[in-house]
Amino acid sequence: MNALYCRVSTDLQAETGYSIGDQIRTCREHVLELGLETSRSFEYIDDGYSGEYLERPALDRLREDLRAKLIQDVIIYDPDRLSRNLTNQLLLADEIEKAGAALHFVTGSYDASPEGRLFFSIRGAISAFEKAKIRERTLRGKRAKARNGKMIQNGHAYGYDWDEENSTYIINQKEAAIVKMIYDLYLSRKHTIKDIALFLKQQNIYNRKNSPFTLSMIYRILTDEKYAGIKWSFNIYDKKISQYRRQKIVRPQEEWIPIPISPIITSVEYQTVRQILSENKRKSPRNTKQQYLLRNFIQCAVCGYGISAHHKNYSSGKEYTWYKCHSGGTDKSLTPCGNPAISALELDNLIWKHLCRITYSQKELTSILRQEIVLDNTAQLTNLKDYHNQLKKKQTTILRWFNDNILSPDDAEKELQFLKKELQTTFSSISKLSSKTKKGLTKTPEEILAATSFAERRAIFENLGWKVLVDNRQKPVRIRFKI
Incomplete structure (x- = not known):
């Protein structure tokens, strides 16, 4: 049986000489030229499949029939219709030869001799090189268009x-x-x-x-x-x-x-x-299935890594929650800091008692410290907002200079990249400082001491924004707050 294999990818549908119809027609004509029986020809068509990969429905069927020794001759329009990848071209050609079938190309003869295979390899390498160069030139053109302030393709953006x-x-x-x-x-x-x-x-x-x-x-x-x-x-x-x-x-x-x-x-x-x-x-509570008082606020005092919360249900019906340092993680090449895991329930209770003890014994001092923090934050906040406004004005100026062709696309791009990073950093600092300022004014020592429910205590930690540094290498556990 003769096998005619034809392929076209979606981006080559309109390309002259590569349409499915043209390939089938020329392959059928080549069957006659080779003196093969047209009545025993079977056509394998991959319409809309990339030649970069081997996973193609028609190609899979052809390879199965080759392994079953049902094919004597394989006719293909051009080597790049078989595959765009040189390695895959050689692999498929080798499969065809091992199945005892002959490989024929319409655009040129195929010789199974060492010299013929060398020529086949060189031709495939040139084809791959040409494809890479086309892709590079296309990409370079798109980049130049983008640097000139133009979209690469039609956008369908709401608004x-x-x-x-x-x-x-x-x-x-x-x-x-x-x-x-x-x-x-x-x-x-x-x-x-x-x-x-x-x-x-x-x-x-x-x-x-x-x-x-x-x-x-x-x-x-x-x-x-x-x-x-x-x-x-x-x-x-x-x-x-x-x-x-x-x-x-x-x-x-x-x-x-x-x-x-x-x-x-x-x-x-x-x-x-x-x-x-x-x-x-x-x-978001969706990020955890259990209640952890210190989630997102706990840090290892040994190595500085964050400490994550974990949970496990046992077949006996018991459950266990614990905190563990991230150091080492899944990377076996990193050595853990040695700070052992600790029961979440135990640590949550210990931390809350520690916070209450500090608050109760230093009510007046805590109040004074909070006022000082607020005053200091207000001054920093004013400076940061002024700097943020300066960055915004500079960004507007850069965009205007770019539109007026005063500034080159490359220079404008570099400036805008720098300004974007600075604006993000400044805005993040403003948000954190604003949050801390509000937190300093909204919670009193009395409110901390009066909190009894999990929701109240969790809200206090979120409001304070403090980091809890824990060292569990020795007993008792060493704890300190980082404001």
């Missing part, structure tokens, strides 16, 4: 329309008003994402598909920096890891290219939302 002429986004005022509403609901009125979705549905506000806003869509709107005026390009790429699977890979941040677009909300609003989302995720 914006596409400007085909300038390859960028322009604000859709009707949708932008809804984006602003979502941010306002989340920031000003303290709505959760679920609350926002319900509110929009009650107000008959729908997305472009005339469907209610989903939780994931609202989350994407709240976490996408383009709404604050910067669309990042070359920050993520889609890597094909097999014939049927793709994986999104985050590039190193120094490779990211900022593209300025018209903002719908301010950078401060965006950063505030990200900070709230991050804090909510950290505190």
